[in-house]
Amino acid sequence: MTTFPIEQIRADFPILGEKIRNKPLVYLDNAASCQKPQAVIDSIVHTYSHEYANIHRGVHTLSVKATDKFEGAREKVRAFINAASTKEIIFVRGATEAINLVAQSYGKSKLKAGDEIVISAMEHHANIVPWQMLCQQIGTVLKVAPMNQKGELLFDEFEKLLNGNTKLVAITHMSNALGSINPVEKIIAVAHAKNIPVLLDGAQAIPHMAVDVQALDCDFYVFSGHKLYGPSGTGVLYGKQALLEAMPPYQGGGDMIRSVTFDKTDYAGLPQKFEAGTPAIAEIIGLGAAIDYVSVVGMDNIAAYEAELLAYATEQALQIKGLNIIGQAAEKGGILSFTLEHIHPHDIGTMLDSLGIAIRAGHHCAMPVMDFYGVPATARASFAMYNTRQEIDVLMQGIKSLIEVFG
Amino acid sequence: MFEDLRDLYQEVIFDHNRNPRNFRVMENANRRVDGFNPLCGDKLTLFLKIDDHVISDASFQGSGCAISTASVSLMTEIVKGKTEAEADTLFKQFHEMTTGKTEDINLEAIGKLAVLAGVREYPARVKCATLAWHTLDAALKNQQEAVSTEE
Structure with missing residues (x-):
């Protein structure tokens, strides 16, 4: 904690200097999307200013440069999650699209009526609805x-x-709504003992902890770039090569083919087979810059710092009468979901906003979780590496004040 | 501490949130419509008793934020005794006031409901205030299906 370069990190995120309603911004909506460091902003500006063209097709210099940078980002992602090969890194729009890809490509081709897909009670809608759609389509x-x-x-x-x-x-x-971290090693071990592949939805986990897909031995891992301090519109599907090889394309179009005639199309190899059309080129290069940034800080350092923030926030929150923490798993990431007696989360959100504090109020795209706890919504403060104890103090003071106002 | 919010959260709103008026199931209602805001989970059921085109009684059940609770509570008070046509006019005036298309709102005509005019400045909260009224609109039209703010 003492060595965590919090001042330097905060200085690297220009938006943290903004005033909201004339108060310094306290940004605690990181589980929805993280802010971007200058390095990511600069990367996008640099690409569009100096190195932009479409990738993979051009013989001209700019296209070659852009392709090198784009494929360089793929290698950064590979190294970041320790995949065995860049062929296993598929760029998509986000975790949601990655899950839809697996459902529609792997699910539709490998599963049949009566087969079962196991999810958990704490899933985001993105890891519920694509499977429900598959079930409607093929009877799983x-x-x-x-x-x-x-x-x-x-x-x-x-x-x-x-x-x-x-x-x-x-x-x-x-879990995005609760912060619970699942025992994924154990889950994968028991599933693999029965030859069942495992997809991990890493949208929330990826910015908070080191992820090694080979050590985990997961079959698919999905995440979004925008929650990892990278640009929106970027996401990653990791899949074991053998699984991806055996899967049919998800979308057809340019870039995913080897040859096309009106009679027949030969698909490209991995990873292009799953990347039809022009991707978010500058954004994905920007995701590479985000990975460089967090790698310098160090994922283990980030995890340790955020664990202290969460412990502090939890300790402070528990002292507020009438505040109920929703989600108190022993293994938990930096998310404080809560309700206040007699005060609706939307009122909490508006009141805190007037103090410059950005939290989320709602169902967090996890309506079944809300139903489980019998609440229509929760207020959620979610932490990132640039948050501080002082900001948590501002949040807690805000909560105490609004409880007083509501009386 | 919340000076900026004084226009949005007036004391009348806190009062109706703490002590909602007409908060009860109406056994002899002849109109009953559910309203739902899926974005924030606000849910209400509006009960009306309409005799000879006059709203003789209005009540509600449900849960929501202070803005939505105060809005529906105030609404049940104000529409009681009004004709269907008068209530429909109020609906249109309220809609105009909260969505703020024009600056010259006749606050006098709308009476007590003027305390909700502040939501105009908070686009994220407008639907909290209008849910009750869209539910009333459906009840006046004798629609059976639930009202959602997101359709």
């Missing part, structure tokens, strides 16, 4: 592993759901 069955009141997966119940019909486990690495 969605099974939901339950959690306890703390927001922890009931591992034994999860394990019981795995049977001869289970053909895929798709589960979140870290």
Whole structure:
């Protein structure tokens, strides 16, 4: 903690100097999207100012430069999550598109009516709806592993759901609504013992902890660039090469083909097979810059710093009478979801906004989680590496004041 | 501390949020419509008793934020005793006031409801205030299906 370069990090994020309603911005909506360091902003400006053209097709200098940078970003992603090959890194628009890709390509080609897909009770809609769509299309069955009141997966119940019909486990690495971190190593071990592949939704986990897909041995890992301090419109699907090789394309178009006649198309190899059309070139190069940035800070340092922030915020929150923390898993990332007695989360959100504090109020795209706790919505403060104890003090003071005002 | 919000959260709103008026199920209602804001989870059920084109009673149940609760509470007070046509006019005036297309709103005509004019400055909160009124509109038109702010 003492060595964490918080002042330097804050100085690298220009938006943190903004005033909101004449107050210094306290940005605590990081689980929705993170702010961008100057290095990422500069990267995008640099690409469009000096190195932009379409990739993969041009013989001209700019196209070659842009292609090198774009493929360089792929190598950065590979190294960041320790994939075995850049062929296993598919660029998509975000975690949502990555899951839809797996559902429609892997799911539709490998699963059949009666096969079961296991998810958990704490999933984001992005890891529910694509599977429901697949179930409607081909007759697969969605099974939901339950959690306890703390927001922890009931591992034994999860394990019981795995049977001869289970053909895929798709589960979140870290819950966006609760902060719970799932025991993904154990989940993968028991699933693999039954030859069931596992997809991890890493949208929340990726900015908060080091992820090594080979050590995890997960079959698919998905995340969004914008939650990793990178540009929006970028996302990554990691898949084991053998699985990706055997999957049909998700979308057809340019860039994903080897040859096309009106009779027949030969698809390109990995990763281009899954990258039809012009991607978000400058943004993905910017994602590479974001990965460079967090790598210098160090994912383990970020994890340790954020764990202290969460512990401090939790300790402060528990002292506020009438505040209920939603999600108190033993293993938890930097998310403080809460309700206040007799005060609706939307009122909390508007009131805190007037103090310059950005939190989220709503169902966090996890309506089944809200139903589980019997609340229409929660207020959620979510932390990033640039947040401070002082900001948490501002948040807590704001909460205490609004409780007084509501009386 | 919340000086900037004084226009949005007036004391009348806190009062109606703490003690909502006409907060009850109406057994003999002849109109009953559910209203739902899927963005924030606000839910209400509006009950009306309409006799010979006059709203003889209005009540509601449900849960929501202070703005939506105060809005529906105030609405049930004000429409009681009004004709369907008068209530429809109020709906249109309220809609005009909260969505702020024009500056010259007749605040006198709209009476107590003027305390909700502040939502105009908070686009994210306008639907909190209008949910009740869209539900009323549906009830006046004798629609059965639930009202959503997102359709």
